[in-house]
Amino acid sequence: MDASTITKPRPSSLAAEAADAALSPTAPRSAVRARPVVLGLVLPVALALGWEAAVRLGLAQGRLMPPPSRIFEAFWSLARTGDLWTHVGATLGRVLAGFAFGALFGTAVGALAGASERFRWFFDPTLQALRSVPSIAWVPLFLLWFGIFETSKIILIAVGVFFPVYLGVAGAIEGIDRKLLEVGRVFRLSGFAMVRRVLLPAVLPAWILALRSGLGLGFMFVVAAELMGASEGLGYLLLDGQQMGRPDQILAAIIAFALLGKLCDGVLVAIGTPLTAWQDTRRGRL
């Protein structure tokens, strides 16, 4: 059980392990379950330790690829001086602002496209064409249009968030079970009640999933936005690390991105899970 508690971070899997262990008192069972997680850790941990050892023993210079201890040191010093929090705050603020706009418009336009065939015929081809434009391609244009400050960055992120949310919401509304709508009709729900009591709950799981992929894209676009000229933010930290020749700072910023992204996604999941507990699906771990 010790091994499984350490390697399995999710409470649900912990509970499953515990139930398993209760069912079969023999320990090997949980060890077998834990093995995939352990196996997955072997390669990164071995690489990190190997690199650390190689640099310490003088077998490699570690100038361009610093050992884990130096990366951690860079991360720690950034955190201690408070610089890290300034940068994290700036990035998070941009992502959240862009995400809010993108999610709002994506949901609204997606709802219209899902509800009205005519709206879809008219707008969807254009939106699909715009969707296939790579994010970086917008950068010069947005700089011209909205200047080099926050506006252009937030709009770029909002554009990135908009499309997955739009697609997810439009698809979910189109895919609603006609039979459930008929139940609403039989009980004479008004238009608003139909939306609140049938449409919204039916669309909710797909909406949360769309928001999650939108947030993921928001983090991708914030890097593009911050690389195009910013004086703070994790993207600025990346660029600064490159210009100062400090790969440890670049890697520290990358790790900060990973943690921040995971954290934000975790918040969305935590909000969404109790709302979609009714679903008759395997508890997906996307």
Added chain:
Amino acid sequence: MFVVDRLTKTYADGARALQSVNLAVEEGEILAVVGGSGCGKTTLLRLVAGLDAASEGAITVDGEPILGPHPAVGIVFQEPRLLPWLTVADNVAFGIQDLPRAERRDRVVQALDKVGLAEHARRWPRELSGGQQQRVSIARALVARPKVLLLDEPFSALDAFTRASLHDHLLALWEASRPTVVIVTHDVEEAVALADRVVVMRPRPGRVFETISVRAARPRDKLAPGFDKAKRRVLNALDRSLRPTEEHPNPTAGGAELWW
């Protein structure tokens, strides 16, 4: 009194689903509708439920015309159609949200008790079996106290044992408020077990072929000789209704009553 008057439904592609169907169902009567596929049974129910509009003719409940979904008409579909995000109790209460909370709770508790699902009130629909889900669906239709309850092959997806027990549950719920019931089925035994009258419909275009009265006290003994006789009569009418070439000059004249 629930009256269907010269009801005709022609679809946009010209297909005639129903042609001049007349029915008059007494208050508290249980009417079964049987017939081969394509005889418009489901179309008839959808028209009465107000889900589709009739091409010609009229439907009235106690003289009030049915032009769309109406509080006096409840329907149970072939599938349970429960809302998966509501608990069993909330599903039953779905159609009576306008009622005061206490009244709503009383009705739900009573209905769930009648269908034997009182202890499942707080579960999700996905945790119930098909038969249990259909019981919830019947309870949901009946707590709104409709004057006419329509059932569209509600037990067709269930095994014989579950079906028989659901017949009992249905009759128990019906007993409480005695609505008029129209049940569409392809199971002749089910029709004879439940109904006061069995309407046999004839396909292409759908119309009433023959009406057979079954006068026996409920619950009915399926082993009684009369039960078998009634069943044979319905089967016989069904058989004749499906013969394409034969002319039926006066199809409903033979609606003699059957006693046992």
